[in-house]
Amino acid sequence: MKALTATADDRLITLAEITDPAPAAGEAVIEVEAFSVNRGDYFALAGVYGTEVVPGHVPGQDVAGRIITAAADGTGPAVGTRVVAHAAGGGWAEQVAVATDAITALPQQLPATIAATLPLAGLTALRLLRRAGAVAGKRLLVTGASGGVGHLVVELAIAAGAIVTAVAATRERGQRLADYGAEVLTDIDAATDRFDIVLESVGGDTFAAALRHLAPGGTVVWFGQASRQPVQLDFFDLFGATPFTLHHFPHWVADTTDAEDLAELVRLAAAGIIHPEVGRIADWTETATVLTDLVHRRIRGNAVLTLA
Structure with a gap:
């Protein structure tokens, strides 16, 4: 073959x-x-x-x-x-x-x-939200949101009742996220809110900027480093979010099988809940x-x- x-x-x-x-x-x-x-x-x-x-x-x-x-x-x-x-x-x-x-x-x-x-992007998005916990009514920030994972996690989070802010490289790349009901930013520091949950996939300066906008007691789920730049943090910069929880997230660690989660993603896609x-x-x-x-x-x- x-x-x-x-x-x-x-x-x-x-x-x-x-x-x-x-x-x-x-x-x-x-x-x-x-x-x-x-x-x-x-x-x-x-x-x-x-x-x-x-x-x-x-x-x-x-x-x-x-x-x-x-x-x-x-x-x-x-x-x-x-x-x-x-x-x-x-x-x-x-x-x-x-x-x-x-x-x-x-x-x-x-x-x-x-x-x-659906497999890699969908499994990652589905399991990210499980790791984040209950999101209904929570303010949620998604970085790197215009990629395959970002689109799905924004849709899933909004469907679950979260108030979502999505960070995209350009307004054009983020337009579909806005259509779903997300606030779209091209610069994290333009955010006027603090966020209960941050889903971070870029690394580098983006990671530090996202944490500066984390609410006290918030949760960060770190699931990628698309910039390929390592993270540098200043301990004293983060007192505004203290105490917070940081999860280093690998998509392949789950209590469910891929087949089970793929079945859920297929159901959501067939029903028009995710696109x-x-x-x-x-x-x-x-x-x-x-x-x-x-x-x-x-x-x-x-x-x-x-x-x-």
Whole structure:
């Protein structure tokens, strides 16, 4: 079968012939119809994270398609079922083997191009709000809000009754968030409120600025560092928020399975409660270009690649 494999050079990826997946007993094989890509995929392929890039490795977590081989242990969907899945790699290929506890069925009305945006961004958004606790009536600040996670967490928070302020790079990138009912800022220091909860994903100076606007006793959930700039804090600067709680949040730590949370996200998307923003849909042969455009913020929201 064909797959996009890492090159460990400036090309990032190349289209190659590889062997078909050999699933374990608790895995099903999905024929991939669409997958989405994230800025983190680019950073991993470019070696930004400091981990070795292995030539021939097939990246890819967010996939939608159809089951062509059911799991040998009897778990998971049957052959022919349309599904969305959070793969542990290998998703940028014509077929991928995925553990059945990371696969959920799709209703007919939800296109693969929308479903493919849900795994990483959706699981992160859903679990972020769980970590934040009860948000109804709370003032909530979301930084880096114009990306895939930001859009979903803003929608989910507003649906849960939060009063949301979203920080976006430009008013244009934040327009859809305003349409949902969020206040949109391009500069945190323009905020006139203090916030009960901060969801922070940028790092660097943005992290410090967000904490300066935290209400006393507030909660910060730190879930990313998109700027790739480390955080520097002044202890004396933060007395206005003291005492506060800081959570370092990894999206993969949860009391629920990916399949369970994906089922909830699918339900919300099918019901029109969340609306993943798809900024670009392209053929999967254009993945390298799309990744570059995504990391340089030439795509708003999610980028989805389709397989003929």
